[in-house]
Amino acid sequence: MAEEKSLNFLEEIIEADIKSGKHTEIATRFPPEPNGYLHLGHAKSICLNFGLALKYGGKTNLRFDDTNPVTEETEYVESIKGDVQWLGFTWAQELYASDYFAQLYEFAVTLIQKGLAYVDDSTSEQMAAQKGTPTQPGTNSPYRNRSVQENLTLFADMKAGKYADGTKVLRAKIDMAHTNMLMRDPVIYRIKHAHHHRTGDTWCIYPMYDFAHGQSDSIEKITHSICTLEFVPHRELYDWCIENLAIYPSRQYEFARLNMTYTLMSKRKLLQLVTEKHVSGWDDPRMPTLSGVRRRGYTPEAIRDFCDRIGVAKRDNLIDISLLEFCVREHLNKISARRMVVFDPLKVTITNFPEGKTEILTSENLPDNHSDLREMPFGREIYIEREDFMEVPVKKYFRLSPGQMVRLKSAYIIKCDEFIKDAAGNIIELKCSYIPESRSGSDSSGINVKGVIHWVSADKAVPVEVRQYDRLFTVEDLSTVEDDFRNHLNPNSLQVVPAVFAEPEIVNAKAGQHFQFLRMGYFCLDRDSTSGKLIFNRTTTLRDMWAKEVKK
């Protein structure tokens, strides 16, 4: 039976609203500002907003909050749309706050007419001084009592471009002694002679967030306007505008934004990493951006699962990045074709295997599907992973060591007869013998070995580049660092291995395809690849109990 899954606080509110008849269907919106790329924190918001509408039979608009022409660009609009689609959601309408500029202007005029807004000539410094502090009330601006008619004329002149940037603003007339700083006559319109990415030079005055967001919600009849906790103090102003304009009463609800260990979710700081070239770009696979994790090989399914598991609440949180890794491993395990790739090769000569002979073996692409096979060449000389041999094995080591046997995955059992060192004492080659009756799938040898290792044919292997990523920062909780966050970047967050040795099948890898390199991790083709040089990003490692055992 469908077990009763507990509701988060927003679902409770919505169910109560539906039950009471306040709403018969709901409308939400995802309102990014097009001034940066979307990150995992946005994914939480996207999954929430679209998920709620999906669950309760409503719709979600994609609305760009583009009220500041100075920072916003079309490039960002395009990336945001692509990211939302990639995550798997479809918006009802693609809208822009700038679509409402004319309407918003009329709303401002209405406020002036009602004596609830005035044009202020104070400088920003003067206004800051008038503002007071959280513990001290502010003082009224000398321009606060201009007549309605004068305000109307001045505001029209602002719109007409008669004044320079910063010389005048329109402020709501509320209460300079209000305990909520945002209610102390907030600026609602400012002059910016700037080119807007959509409206061009039509406007030289632009509404502030607080005078655009709630009204946009109202125009679209958004029932539940969901935002992050830092907007809690704005709710009072949000409601004030709606009430005094007597427009559709959208309601704002706030949830705690996503924080994760060893990374950060600040668009401003992420932009800094990009512009200062600490990373290769917004889609650098180490970035927590959606374009970054996508390039890294994370799947939308995994991200949605992650957003589902982290839940929604109002308390500050710091999610362990290992939960994200768990989600991606869980999905990738099901869909990733297996390949054998040797990273740090040690040559093995199989002394009783005929010289010059190549035998074609098969192996499953997915562990449980024995009909979906690929072919692998096997020969007298192969490479195995250097760490799969130990001259003097530690306890519980069940790979190769002198005199010991191991299974070559999907091939034969081999026994180490001899190892060869160079003058410096490094092991450079193993001489092994194979058990012909132990061939995978038709093993009649009766030998049971515990160790199974991956391998590639030495002369048929294809060299490819591998990029291994680690956490971007070395500290768990970036919010606690006192100094500059850039001081805590992990210098080893990217390790490039220019040539690892892959089984020949790898040349058929396609963009967007996910692989598990056996025992090494999950990988995907990077877009920097060329036909002559394939490059793979390590999405994440496999869980490694042996590594933990060794540590002890």
Added chain:
RNA sequence: UGUCCUAUGGUGUAAUGGUAACACAGCAGAUUUUGAUUCUGCUUUUCUAGGUUCGAAUCCUAGUAGGACAACCA
């Protein structure tokens, strides 16, 4: 010395006045032709003090702790 928000294992999230649970992480073990996957078991929790109540994680009061708020940013 203001207003607002929040407080449940290591990390998250449930429990909606009636036996504090689930996931991740951690630790053991079983299985395994990936030391993967899968499976089993275990450790660990209601900020403090009062109050209401037969009964409080839940309601009330106070305290404590953390966070937000003084951009012509969103």
